[in-house]
Amino acid sequence: MEAQTAIEISDAEWEVMRVAWTLGQVTSSQVAEIMADKMGWKTATVKTLLGRLIKKGALRSEKHGRAFTYYPTVEEQPSMDMAVKTLFGHMCQMRVGQTLTDLVNQVTLSQADIAQLQAVLAKKAPTAPAMVDCDCVPGERC
Amino acid sequence: MEAQTAIEISDAEWEVMRVAWTLGQVTSSQVAEIMADKMGWKTATVKTLLGRLIKKGALRSEKHGRAFTYYPTVEEQPSMDMAVKTLFGHMCQMRVGQTLTDLVNQVTLSQADIAQLQAVLAKKAPTAPAMVDCDCVPGERC
DNA sequence: TTTTTGTGTTTACGCTTGTAAACTATAAGA
DNA sequence: TCTTATAGTTTACAAGCGTAAACACAAAAA
Known part of the structure; x- marks a missing residue:
């Protein structure tokens, strides 16, 4: 789907x-x-x-x-999500985390936004991999 | 600058x-x-x-x-940061937090990425505003 | 030295985008 | 009803983009 x-x-x-x-x-x-x-x-x-x-x-x-x-006729949040996902999908997956950190450092977030993000991160942490591989060149690790 | x-x-x-x-x-x-x-x-x-x-x-x-x-001749991380910042800059600022949450839910992050994000969020939390205003229409709150 | 072939440069071409003027039709006012 | 303003539709036009073929040149092979 x-x-x-x-x-x-x-x-x-x-x-x-x-x-x-x-x-x-x-x-x-x-x-x-x-x-x-x-x-x-x-x-x-x-x-x-x-x-x-x-x-x-x-x-x-x-x-x-x-x-x-x-x-x-299209909703805003899904449109935003899709645009962002597309952009990040074209980038080196290994650098997504750093990019997110840099971004979070620059934008203004509300208390609620921060809490929500913290919750999602806390849930992800236990199953997170030790590292994410670069996918820029087939069969190449950075 | x-x-x-x-x-x-x-x-x-x-x-x-x-x-x-x-x-x-x-x-x-x-x-x-x-x-x-x-x-x-x-x-x-x-x-x-x-x-x-x-x-x-x-x-x-x-x-x-x-x-x-x-x-x-240009570096990767700054280029990524700039592309991302540009995209987010064109979006409703009020929805940036939700969009980030949705994104974090979808991408793969390493343990280190998560820790780094958590650190940044923790540092931001104390000074975060109660809410972020919509800036889509001059002089209009959503 | 001559031929071949791998590289860089030029040209191509239709589609999208940003930006807008010109044209047309119709509702609203006179 | 006639005129006018206004909103929608057509046309415009250059720049950027995706995708690539054609052409030219120099290095490598014969």
Whole structure:
């Protein structure tokens, strides 16, 4: 089983999805206004991105009066998880741990986030291997 | 201060860098053989990617006899850190913690990795905020 | 020395992306 | 009903990317 043929969302499109996810539903003028402010994009740019997201199936639209209302059809957290997993999947597995440590050092986490992470780590510890092999070159250990 | 004008390495190029990083130095035929095996790429494809990486400055080459030897000019760990940081920087900050937890649940970490992460988390805990705000829409909390 | 072959360089080509203008249709206001 | 503003659709266009063939050159083999 695999997670339904992952829709590819580009960086610019991702920004649009963020506001759609956060607001739950949006009109193009709303997004245009926000993106003008946040990204400096022209209205035309937002229209293009909305159109592409509809075509990709990441958004759906419903006609209400003159304008459409757009709704996300994919969920935010799974999308984030997938994007992150894809990135880490392309990296040397031996270095994933260090990379995570470096990242945790840089981001802001809430008390709850930290507690949750600690819980997961505690559960993993007992069965963790002594070391993780490099998988960059077939049949080669770093 | 900012980390030297980040060289952009594409997905396919990244695969080439991985073998260069792991082996320290490589010849094109070496890379070609590995990529034929690992990715199913033709020799020509590898040549193109090596050329682009040279042009981008991610690799440098030294002529030895008939062929060139290629060396990475950027380091692996900082490159990984930067790629990861960039991805997370484009995501809702409020969801970074959950995303990290989901990720940790999926990857393989060594005992040492886990210990290191636990140490960093323990150090962060005392000063961690109660919650992290959503930054997807200017002046909006989720 | 001549031929061959392994390397690097150029050219190719369709697709995606970022960024946007132009065009069109229709709801809303006059 | 006629006009206008506004939202959606088409077209644009250069740069980057994945994927590779064609070409040129020099080193190695004959």
